[in-house]
Amino acid sequence: METATIHKEQTAGKKHPPASAWDPFWSENDELDLSSGKYTKIWHGPQHPGVTGNMALELTLEGDIIRKCHTHVGYLHRGFEKLMERRKYIQCFPIVCRICVPEPDVNEYLFAAGLEELAHIEIPKRAKWIRTLMLEMVRTAFLTMVTGGQAGSFGLGTIGQWAVTHRDYMLDLFEELTGGRVYHMYILPGGVRHELPDGFGDRVEKVLQKIEKLMATIEKVMFTNAVFKARSKGLGVISPDWVEPFGITGTTARAAGIPNDVRKDNPYLIYDQLEFEPITGTESDVYERAWLRKEEVLQSIRLIRQILKKMPQKGPVREKLPNVLNWKVPSGETYVRAESGRGEMGYYMVSDGTEYPRRVHVRGASYTHAMALLEQLAVGNDVADLAGLMVSLQTCPPEIER
Amino acid sequence: MDDLIKRIETKFTILDKKHQRDDLVFLTMEKSHVVDVLTCLRDTEGFRHLVMISAVDYIEYDVFQLTYLVHSYERHVDLGICLNVDRNNPVMDSIHHLWAGAQVYQREIKEMYGIDFPESPRVDEPMILEGWDDIPPLRRDFDTKKYAEETFFPREGRKTHDPRKVMEEQLYPHESKVKYEIKRLVRGNRNHS
Numbered sequence: 345m346e347t348a349t350i351h352k353e354q355t356a357g358k359k360h361p362p363a364s365a366w367d368p369f370w371s372e373n374d375e376l377d378l379s380s381g382k383y384t385k386i387w388h389g390p391q392h393p394g395v396t397g398n399m400a401l402e403l404t405l406e407g408d409i410i411r412k413c414h415t416h417v418g419y420l421h422r423g424f425e426k427l428m429e430r431r432k433y434i435q436c437f438p439i440v441c442r443i444c445v446p447e448p449d450v451n452e453y454l455f456a457a458g459l460e461e462l463a464h465i466e467i468p469k470r471a472k473w474i475r476t477l478m479l480e481m482v483r484t485a486f487l488t489m490v491t492g493g494q495a496g497s498f499g500l501g502t503i504g505q506w507a508v509t510h511r512d513y514m515l516d517l518f519e520e521l522t523g524g525r526v527y528h529m530y531i532l533p534g535g536v537r538h539e540l541p542d543g544f545g546d547r548v549e550k551v552l553q554k555i556e557k558l559m560a561t562i563e564k565v566m567f568t569n570a571v572f573k574a575r576s577k578g579l580g581v582i583s584p585d586w587v588e589p590f591g592i593t594g595t596t597a598r599a600a601g602i603p604n605d606v607r608k609d610n611p612y613l614i615y616d617q618l619e620f621e622p623i624t625g626t627e628s629d630v631y632e633r634a635w636l637r638k639e640e641v642l643q644s645i646r647l648i649r650q651i652l653k654k655m656p657q658k659g660p661v662r663e664k665l666p667n668v669l670n671w672k673v674p675s676g677e678t679y680v681r682a683e684s685g686r687g688e689m690g691y692y693m694v695s696d697g698t699e700y701p702r703r704v705h706v707r708g709a710s711y712t713h714a715m716a717l718l719e720q721l722a723v724g725n726d727v728a729d730l731a732g733l734m735v736s737l738q739t740c741p742p743e744i745e746r
Numbered sequence: 747m748d749d750l751i752k753r754i755e756t757k758f759t760i761l762d763k764k765h766q767r768d769d770l771v772f773l774t775m776e777k778s779h780v781v782d783v784l785t786c787l788r789d790t791e792g793f794r795h796l797v798m799i800s801a802v803d804y805i806e807y808d809v810f811q812l813t814y815l816v817h818s819y820e821r822h823v824d825l826g827i828c829l830n831v832d833r834n835n836p837v838m839d840s841i842h843h844l845w846a847g848a849q850v851y852q853r854e855i856k857e858m859y860g861i862d863f864p865e866s867p868r869v870d871e872p873m874i875l876e877g878w879d880d881i882p883p884l885r886r887d888f889d890t891k892k893y894a895e896e897t898f899f900p901r902e903g904r905k906t907h908d909p910r911k912v913m914e915e916q917l918y919p920h921e922s923k924v925k926y927e928i929k930r931l932v933r934g935n936r937n938h939s
Contacts, residue, residue, distance in 0.1 A: 418872075418874040421875070423890075426883060426884055426888075431909075435909055435910070461767075589846040590845075604819060609822045667918065677813075678766050679826065692800050694802050707797060711850065712850060717847075745874045
C-alpha cells in the first residue's frame with residue numbers, strides 16, 4: 345500500500361509532461377541517494393525470459409517500482425557494418441538479413457534497393473510485385489509472433505505458442521519459395537532470385553485463412569482477458585509530443601494517433617497501386633499498440649490478397665547484372681527506407697566507385713525505441729510490467745548494435 | 747524542394763549540392779553552420795524527424811564526413827546535411843537539445859569513430875564495446891583481419907573456404923575453371939623458370 349502511494353505521488357504528471365515544459369531527460373535529472381538503503385540495483389538480462397533478445401537493463405528499484413533504467417547493449421554485436429566494408433556487394437546479402445531475425449526480407453530489400461539506385465538499375469515489373477508480396481508475408485509472420493509475444497509477456501503463454509505455430513506455417517511457405525526458413529536471400533539486386541512455384545498463391549491463401557482464424561480467437565481470448573486488460577491498459581503511455589524528439593515511427597507512433605506510414609507517405613515498390621490506409625489509435629498504451637498490431641496483421645493479409653489478385657502473371661523477374669564479383673558500383677550516396685514491423689527501417693549507403701561499399705549505415709526503428717525511449721518510459725513502472733513494455737516497443741537488439 | 751534550398755542558400759553557405767532523388771538531397775555545409783541549419787530546418791521548415799546521424803571515414807582526405815538526415819512529414823522529403831570533421835581533431839557540437847534521440851547516435855559515433863560531442867549526455871560511457879582499448883573500430887585504419895588473428899586462435903581440423911572462390915565456382919563455373927587453370931599454368935611456369 346505504502347509503495348503504491350509513493351508510486352502514485354512520484355509519477356504524477358510524469359507520464360504526460362506538458363509540451364511547453366518538456367524536458368527530454370527528466371528521468372536523468374532525479375538524483376538518487378543510493379546509500380540511503382531505499383534502493384536496490386538489479387540487472388534485468390542479458391539472459392532473461394522477459395527481455396527481447398540479448399540486452400540488459402540496469403534498474404534502480406524502490407520496492408517494485410523502477411526509479412532509473414539504463415540500457416546496456418553489445419551482447420550481440422557482430423560488426424555487420426564493418427564486415428560489409430570488407431566484402432563485395434553481393435557477399436553482403438547473407439549479412440544484411442541477419443540484422444533482424446524475425447523480419448529479414450526488409451533488410452534484403454533495402455540493401456538491394458540502395459544498390460540498384462546507386463548502380464542505376466531498373467528492376468522488372470513482376471519482380472516489384474513479388475518483392476512486395478515477400479515483404480507483406482514476412483510482416484504478417486513477424487506481427488503475428490509479436491502479438492503472441494505480447495500475450496506471453498503478461499502470462500498468457502498459450503497464445504504465444506499458437507502465434508509461433510502460425511508463424512511456422514508462413515515459414516513453410518518461405519522454405520518452399522526460397523529454400524530457407526528464417527533467412528531467405530531471395531531478394532537480390534536486379535529483382536528476385538527466381539519465379540514463384542506453381543500454385544503458390546493458393547497455398548498462401550490457406551495460411552492466410554489460418555492466421556485470420558487465429559486473430560479472431562486472439563481477439564476473444566487476449567483482448568477481452570481481464571488480466572491482460574488490467575496490466576496493459578495505461579502502461580507505457582507515449583505522449584504524441586514525444587514522437588518527433590525521440591524519432592518514434594511505425595505502430596508505436598500510429599498508436600499515439602500520428603498516421604505516419606512509409607508505405608503510404610513515400611510509396612516504394614508497388615504500394616502506390618494498393619488500397620490501404622494507415623491504422624491509428626488514440627490511447628498510446630501497451631494495449632492499444634497490441635490491438636493495432638493485430639489489426640495490422642489483418643491489413644497485411646488484405647494486402648497480400650490484393651497483390652495476388654493484381655500481380656502480372658508473366659514476365660521476367662530478374663534483370664541481368666554484370667559479373668557481380670567484379671562489379672564496380674558508381675560512387676555516390678543514398679538513403680532508402682521501408683516500413684518494417686517495428687517502424688521505419690532505412691539504409692544509408694555510400695559507394696566510392698570500387699567493388700566494396702564504403703559505408704552502410706542501418707537505421708532500425710528499435711534503435712531509438714530501445715535506447716533513448718525505453719530508459720524514459722520504464723521509470724515509474726512496476727518491474728513485472730517491464731517485459732510487456734519491451735515487447736510493446738518491439739526492441740530488437742541486432743538492429744541496435746549492427 | 748528547389749525553393750527550400752534557395753531559402754537555405756540565402757541564410758547559409760552551401761558548399762556542395764547533390765540531387766539524389768526528387769525526395770532526397772544532400773547538402774554539404776560549413777561545420778560551424780550545421781547546428782543552426784538543423785535548428786532552422788526543424789523550427790521553420792517542418793523537418794522535425796531526425797532519421798539518423800552517420801559518419802563516413804575518408805581517410806585519404808584526412809576527414810570524417812558526418813551526415814544528419816532529417817525528414818519532413820508534411821512534404822515527405824529528406825534532406826541530408828553533410829559536413830567534414832578534421833580527423834586529427836574530431837569534435838562536433840551536440841544536437842541532443844534539438845532531438846532527444848540524437849544522444850544515442852552521438853554516443854555510438856563517439857565509440858565507433860572517436861568523434862567527440864561535448865555536453866551530449868553519457869557520451870563517454872561505452873555503449874557496445876565495453877572494455878575496448880584499441881582505436882575506434884569503424885575507422886578505416888582499424889585492421890579487422892589482424893585483430894581477429896591476434897584475438898582468436900585457429901581451431902584444429904577446421905576448414906575455411908574463400909567465399910569469393912566458392913561463389914565463382916557456383917555462379918560462373920566455366921570462367922572460374924579457365925581462370926584458375928591459367929593461374930596454375932602461369933605460376934607453374936614462373937616456378938619452373
